[in-house]
Amino acid sequence: xxxxxxxxxxxxxxxxxxxxxxxxxxxxxxxxxxxxxxxxxxxxxxxxxxxxxxxxxxxxxxxxxxxxxxxxxxxxxxxxxxxxxxxxxxxxxxxxxxxxxxxxxxxxxxxxxxxxxxxxxxxxxxxxxxxxxxxxxxxxxxxxxxxxxxxxxxxxxxxxxxxxxxxxxxxxxxxxxxxxxxxxxxxxxxxxxxxxxxxxxxxxxxxxxxxxxxxxxxxxxxxxxxxxxxxxxxxxxxxxxxxxxxxxxxxxxxxxxxxxxxxxxxxxxxxxxxxxxxxxxxxxxxxxxxxxxxxxxxxxxxxxxxxxxxxxxxxxxxxxxxxxxxxxxxxxxxxxxxxxxxxxxxxxxxxxxxxxxxxxxxxxxxxxxxxxxxxxxxxxxxxxxxxxxxxxxxxxxxxxxxxxxxxxxxxxxxx
Ligand SMILES: Nc1ncnc2c1ncn2[C@@H]1O[C@H](COP(=O)(O)OP(=O)(O)O)[C@@H](O)[C@H]1O
Ligand SMILES: [Mg+2]
Numbered sequence: 001x002x003x004x005x006x007x008x009x010x011x012x013x014x015x016x017x018x019x020x021x022x023x024x025x026x027x028x029x030x031x032x033x034x035x036x037x038x039x040x041x042x043x044x045x046x047x048x049x050x051x052x053x054x055x056x057x058x059x060x061x062x063x064x065x066x067x068x069x070x071x072x073x074x075x076x077x078x079x080x081x082x083x084x085x086x087x088x089x090x091x092x093x094x095x096x097x098x099x100x101x102x103x104x105x106x107x108x109x110x111x112x113x114x115x116x117x118x119x120x121x122x123x124x125x126x127x128x129x130x131x132x133x134x135x136x137x138x139x140x141x142x143x144x145x146x147x148x149x150x151x152x153x154x155x156x157x158x159x160x161x162x163x164x165x166x167x168x169x170x171x172x173x174x175x176x177x178x179x180x181x182x183x184x185x186x187x188x189x190x191x192x193x194x195x196x197x198x199x200x201x202x203x204x205x206x207x208x209x210x211x212x213x214x215x216x217x218x219x220x221x222x223x224x225x226x227x228x229x230x231x232x233x234x235x236x237x238x239x240x241x242x243x244x245x246x247x248x249x250x251x252x253x254x255x256x257x258x259x260x261x262x263x264x265x266x267x268x269x270x271x272x273x274x275x276x277x278x279x280x281x282x283x284x285x286x287x288x289x290x291x292x293x294x295x296x297x298x299x300x301x302x303x304x305x306x307x308x309x310x311x312x313x314x315x316x317x318x319x320x321x322x323x324x325x326x327x328x329x330x331x332x333x334x335x336x337x338x339x340x341x342x343x344x345x346x347x348x349x350x351x352x353x354x355x356x357x358x359x360x361x362x363x364x365x366x367x368x369x370x371x372x373x374x375x376x377x378x379x380x381x382x383x384x385x386x387x388x389x390x391x392x393x394x395x396x397x398x399x400x401x402x403x404x405x406x407x408x409x410x411x412x413x414x415x
Pocket of ligand 1: 194195
């Protein structure tokens with residue numbers, strides 16, 4: 001029997017809402033006793049940025065990173081603590097730095113998922129490099145952008161190969177749009193992707209460790225209205241397929257905190273976006289689903305620390321490709337086989353059992369916290385810092401209603 005104390009680090013940019021909720025909930029967890037009767041306590045710290053010695057021993061057991069995708073000093077710190085000390089990271093900078101959306105498309109095509117047809121076009125404006133002119137004159141083939149688009153078929157999307165946050169994404173209906181978007185892309189590397197036109201459902205899933213929530217999404221709504229509270233918007237098989245796709249992408253790339261966008265048309269699930277190292281978990285976008293996300297983040301962090309789960313930065317691509325390459329398996333068979341690999345990677349069964357046996361009290365205390373004054377104050381402050389003054393009352397009532405609905409559903413589930 002031993003006592004361990006784990007320091008969870010938060011590497012943050014401007015976010016204040018979910019970190020405050022996360023910190024409060026970790027404090028609610030208290031001490032956890034594992035199956036060998038060892039006790040685990042948890043402490044929190046927001047990571048600060050300062051010079052670091054490459055041989056210095058880190059104090060953290062696990063770090064949730066929301067910053068390294070644009071701030072490179074802490075990104076290098078993350079790599080250092082991962083390589084030298086096995087600090088557990090959500091997410092690994094190794095794969096999200098090298099495997100952007102483009103790589104994810106390629107890998108998922110290889111695995112047989114219904115990624116829409118996609119072409120990567122060369123830079124509109126060349127990279128600034130002394131050797132470019134010579135190299136391009138020698139090796140760049142002229143190409144016919146219109147012919148490419150016609151081959152894919154309109155409508156289509158032009159979007160950055162490493163996209164995020166809808167920046168530089170355009171829907172292209174004809175040749176005029178096409179040339180305008182390409183001209184505007186400048187030095188950005190762009191995909192042309194066939195649109196899934198007239199889809200019935202946009203399902204956006206958020207995965208945190210071994211848990212995945214598939215939510216109904218409407219990209220045409222303003223931020224506060226994109227997710228709708230809807231429990232049976234997919235039939236069981238399609239819902240399961242969406243979960244499998246999200247979990248598969250994550251297990252494949254070792255991403256543990258990621259969102260995945262899928263469009264569903266005529267029963268086919270098309271994954272279109274799933275390489276998001278820093279998925280949106282704001283109260284004001286997730287609302288009803290925010291408590292689920294925070295609880296999952298707390299439980300996964302606690303699980304990783306208390307069970308001594310080791311980070312893995314080696315990709316087991318061959319195991320996935322061996323399934324992909326089999327000609328005797330149907331799409332459904334392959335999905336089931338990938339799901340088994342993904343659940344193995346995430347230790348889904350062990351995690352579920354850990355939550356049930358070691359965190360049995362957490363559901364109750366979390367429900368109380370979300371129903372109580374501390375969360376309400378956070379909600380009010382978040383609305384005040386997000387919306388203009390004349391909308392405060394309206395949105396405070398709006399979000400209180402949605403969180404209240406979650407609390408009611410959760411209490412019914414627990415009773
Ligand atoms: N192939 C597609 N078919 C239909 N809609 C798409 C397609 N690709 C992108 N979109 C729309 O554009 C939005 C942004 O594209 P996405 O690939 O998600 O870029 P980002 O990484 O910037 O979020 C999507 O949420 C979706 O609404
Ligand atoms: Mg997207």
